[in-house]
Structure formats: structure tokens, C-alpha cells
Amino acid sequence: MIPAITEVGRRFERNNYFLPQLMPAPEAMKEGLNYLEPILAKQGGGPREKVNIILRTVKGDIHDIGKNIVALILKNHRF
Numbered sequence: 886m887i888p889a890i891t892e893v894g895r896r897f898e899r900n901n902y903f904l905p906q907l908m909p910a911p912e913a914m915k916e917g918l919n920y921l922e923p924i925l926a927k928q929g930g931g932p933r934e935k936v937n938i939i940l941r942t943v944k945g946d947i948h949d950i951g952k953n954i955v956a957l958i959l960k961n962h963r964f
Contacts, residue, residue, distance in 0.1 A: 886917045914950050918957055925961040
């Protein structure tokens, strides 16, 4: 998914994509992450020492994709 969202950004920068093409990309990325999360959770491992990590963005901001990816990776590594 990362190469795809990166390509969307490149096309926007080159003026090949405009706002109507850009807006669905974050939603597609969120759906992909929602699909992957339970699959990755099954791959979990043993218990890990308790660690608190706080990730935040402004509610509803489409730029929360990076935060969501980091959160998914951290969850997959039992944080």
C-alpha cells in the first residue's frame, strides 16, 4: 500500500491528479489497514513488557495515514 499512496502523492505533485482523485486515497488506505489489522494480530507473539506509546493527529485529518501505519506496525510487534 505504501508504494501506491506514494504514487498518488507523486501524481498530485506533477499535477496529474487533482483533489477529486486525491481524496479517496486516504480512505482506501484506511480500509486496507482495517483489513490487515486482524490478520497481523493473529501473527502476534508472546507477551511483551508493558510500554505506553501515544500517537495522535487532529481528528478527521486525512494526514493520519502515517500514524495509522505506525500504530499497526507497533501492534503487530506486540506494543
